[in-house]
Every structure is written in structure tokens, then in C-alpha cells.
Amino acid sequence: MGDNDLNSTSQNISxxxxxxxxxxxxxxxxxxxxxxxxxxIIAAGFLSVLVAIYAVFSLxxxxxxxxxxxxxxxxxxxxxxxxxxxxxxxxxDIISDTFSYLYFFGLLASVGFMVCISLxxxxxxxxxxxxxxxxxxxxSLMVCVVVWALPLVLLLLIHFCDIYVAPTMxxxxxxxxxxxxxxxxxGTLKALSAAIRVPxxxxxxxxxxxxxxxxxxxxxxxPSIIWxxxxxxxxxxxxxxxxxxxxxxxxxxxxxxxxxLRKGAVDKVLASVCCCRMESNDISKSTELVNSQCSAVI
Numbered sequence: 001m002g003d004n005d006l007n008s009t010s011q012n013i014s015x016x017x018x019x020x021x022x023x024x025x026x027x028x029x030x031x032x033x034x035x036x037x038x039x040x041i042i043a044a045g046f047l048s049v050l051v052a053i054y055a056v057f058s059l060x061x062x063x064x065x066x067x068x069x070x071x072x073x074x075x076x077x078x079x080x081x082x083x084x085x086x087x088x089x090x091x092x093d094i095i096s097d098t099f100s101y102l103y104f105f106g107l108l109a110s111v112g113f114m115v116c117i118s119l120x121x122x123x124x125x126x127x128x129x130x131x132x133x134x135x136x137x138x139x140s141l142m143v144c145v146v147v148w149a150l151p152l153v154l155l156l157l158i159h160f161c162d163i164y165v166a167p168t169m170x171x172x173x174x175x176x177x178x179x180x181x182x183x184x185x186x187g188t189l190k191a192l193s194a195a196i197r198v199p200x201x202x203x204x205x206x207x208x209x210x211x212x213x214x215x216x217x218x219x220x221x222x223p224s225i226i227w228x229x230x231x232x233x234x235x236x237x238x239x240x241x242x243x244x245x246x247x248x249x250x251x252x253x254x255x256x257x258x259x260x261l262r263k264g265a266v267d268k269v270l271a272s273v274c275c276c277r278m279e280s281n282d283i284s285k286s287t288e289l290v291n292s293q294c295s296a297v298i
Contacts, residue, residue, distance in 0.1 A: 045080075
């Protein structure tokens with residue numbers, strides 16, 4: 001990955017992602033640093049994902065509902081990390097090509113499951129009764145199948161399309177979640193403003209979580225979106241490496257999001273930032289319903 005952006009020999013994928021071998025002068029001075037940073041990201045990513053997986057199975061052992069979308073999100077992270085590990089080695093072209101596609105497949109699928117988690121939390125808050133009776137394992141599995149299928153379709157289209165169209169297709173795919181993430185945050189804010197029985201502590205936790213999802217997604221993918229829409233014409237090497245590293249950090253960010261989704265994590269952060277102590281509140285019957293549904297999601 002050091003000399004060829006994940007060692008991708010697929011022309012369309014390499015062009016869409018930004019083949020750094022086109023910038024020999026810029027790469028020669030920073031290639032080693034990027035190489036080391038990538039190994040650090042892989043190590044930290046495996047550690048954080050394994051901790052998150054352990055936390056998920058701990059919930060299941062306590063007879064709590066399995067967070068299906070979170071499990072799939074962590075699976076996409078493992079796909080990315082394993083592919084990155086293989087691509088860091090000197091492999092044959094066909095192996096490098098295969099794992100390059102596998103890496104992008106996992107990356108794009110992770111975007112879809114981030115959106116699913118955000119929309120699910122919106123439904124929990126805005127339509128708790130509807131969500132409680134409509135949410136079934138069958139529907140969740142069908143959604144997962146669709147989310148896994150969309151990146152596969154996109155990569156097949158990119159493989160056979162014109163090389164200059166591939167960056168635009170990537171940019172469009174990464175831009176699509178923005179309206180959904182903004183809708184989830186706005187809809188949740190509207191629902192919470194009318195929910196007088198939901199304690200202020202719980203409102204802050206929910207809003208902070210969805211807001212951080214949007215912020216983290218922007219930090220991870222907006223640089224690459226700008227790069228794709230600019231058709232890789234910019235010669236700003238630092239920006240190229242920045243957006244490359246931000247995308248590689250996706251598995252770590254996903255694990256961080258899972259920690260934030262767990263009840264209590266955001267409360268501690270908000271308490272330290274606001275320098276105030278969270279007081280316990282008597283939660284009404286409707287609030288207990290919301291909390292129980294949130295526990296099912298995370």
C-alpha cells in the first residue's frame with residue numbers, strides 16, 4: 001500500500017481512490033511515514049474492533065437483544081483491516097487486486113451500516129411504539145442484505161465503467177448518507193423537543209451521539225469526496241495523504257461510535273465538559289420504553 005494506494009492494480013479503483021504513484025516527488029519524502037502510520041492504524045483498529053466485539057457478545061450473554069447493525073458494522077471493519085494487512089505485504093498482482101476490491105467493499109458497506117444505526121435510533125425516539133412492534137429479525141436481515149449488496153453493485157459498475165467516471169460514482173455514493181444523517185438528527189431533535197417526559201440528561205446523550213455520528217462521518221469522508229469531485233487534479237500532496245489516512249481510520253472510528261452508543265458513555269463526556277454532575281431522575285413509563293428500545297439498538 002505504500003507505493004500504490006492499497007496496492008490496487010485495478011485501474012478504475014486506483015484512479016478513483018487516487019493513485020499516489022503519480023506524485024513521485026511528493027511520495028518519496030513522506031512514503032515511509034505513511035507506511036508506518038498505516039501499520040499503527042491497522043494495529044489500533046484490530047484492538048478497538050476486538051474490544052467492541054467482546055462488548056457486543058457480553059450484551060448477548062446477558063440475554064439482551066443482539067445489535068444486528070452494529071455486528072455487521074464491526075464485520076465490515078474486520079474486512080477492511082484484514083484486507084489492509086494483506087495489501088501491506090508484497091503480494092502477486094491478482095491477490096493485490098482481489099483484496100483491493102475487498103477493502104473497498106468493506107469500506108462502502110460500513111457507510112451503509114452507519115446510516116442504518118443512525119436511522120434506527122431516530123425511529124426509537126420518534127416512533128417508539130411503531131418501532132417496537134414493526135422491528136423484526138426478518139426485516140433487519142433484509143436491510144442487511146440490501147446494505148451488503150449495494151457496494152457490490154457499485155464496485156461492479158466501477159469495474160466496467162469509464163475510468164474518468166469512477167471518482168464521481170464514489171463521490172455520489174459517499175454523499176448519499178448526508179441527507180439521511182441530517183434527517184435523523186433533525187427528526188430526533190424535533191421529537192425530543194416535544195417529549196416533555198424524557199429527562200434532560202437523556203436528551204443530551206441522544207443528541208450528542210447523533211451529532212457525533214454526523215461529525216465523524218464528515219471528518220472521515222468529506223476530504224475524499226472533495227478529492228473525487230476534483231477528479232484528482234489537485235497537486236496538494238498533504239491533502240491527498242490526509243484524506244487517505246482519514247479513510248483508513250474508519251474501523252477505529254466505528255469502534256469509537258459503538259462506545260458512544262452505549263448508555264453512560266456520553267453522559268460521562270458531557271459531565272466532564274460541562275463541569276456538572278448528572279443527577280438521577282425518576283423516569284416515567286414512556287421514558288423506560290425509550291431506554292429499553294435504545295438498549296436493544298446498542
